[in-house]
Amino acid sequence: MTEPFSLSALISAKIENSITKQTKAIFPDVTNHYETLFGGTALSWMDEIAFICATRFSRLRVVTVSTDRIDFKRPIPAGKIAELVAKVKRVGETSLVVGVEMFTEDMYGEGRELAVRGDFTFVAIDENKRPTKVLA
Numbered sequence: 001m002t003e004p005f006s007l008s009a010l011i012s013a014k015i016e017n018s019i020t021k022q023t024k025a026i027f028p029d030v031t032n033h034y035e036t037l038f039g040g041t042a043l044s045w046m047d048e049i050a051f052i053c054a055t056r057f058s059r060l061r062v063v064t065v066s067t068d069r070i071d072f073k074r075p076i077p078a079g080k081i082a083e084l085v086a087k088v089k090r091v092g093e094t095s096l097v098v099g100v101e102m103f104t105e106d107m108y109g110e111g112r113e114l115a116v117r118g119d120f121t122f123v124a125i126d127e128n129k130r131p132t133k134v135l136a
Contacts (some may be wrong), residue, residue, distance in 0.1 A: 011091055011135070018057035020086045022049050025107075028078050036075035037082065042102060042116055043070065045084055050098040050120035053086035057096065058134050062122040065095070070118035076104045083112070094131040095123045 024045065032038045047064055054062045076082055083103045090097040098120045105112035126132040 007135075014057050015088045018053050018088060020049055020053040020056060022084045024082045024084070026076055026078050026080045026082055026104075031078045034075070035078050037077075039072065042072075042076070043067070043118075045082075046070075046086075046100040046102065046116070046118055047120060049084045049086040050100050051122070053088060053098045053100075054096055054120075054122040057088045057091075058124050060124040060132065060134065061126070062096075062124050064120055065123050066121045068097075068119040068121065070116065072116050074104065074113060074115045076102070076115050079107060081105050081107055082115070089119065091134055093133055095121055096134055097121050 022045070026037050028035070030037055030041045047067070051062065051064065081104070083105070084100060085103070086098050086100045088096055089099045100116075100118055100120065101114055102116040103112045104115040124132050124134045
């Protein structure tokens, strides 16, 4: 006997398969006058990785419609490594929310700390740029 189809199991599997990670070295060309990662660059990186995660989850065209509560918890100085991790948090009919965390770590030491966290909301669109269902 086969198990009944479970939408929540499908969504859970799609979430796990779409987790996206990216690692960056913090070089002086992306820092501000305090020699820490420029906030605009951090937001750009976070939006990009969130977009990739949302696309991998849905396999549809998606557009960013909002960012929610971006928390800069600690500065990321030049000479550090940053790891961005994106994961789908919520799935709606035509939208999904991707949470992004950015961690910082020393290049020549162990351990890492959460530096930035934020949520990005995307809407799936069709070829006419109209909202379409995330899960068909």
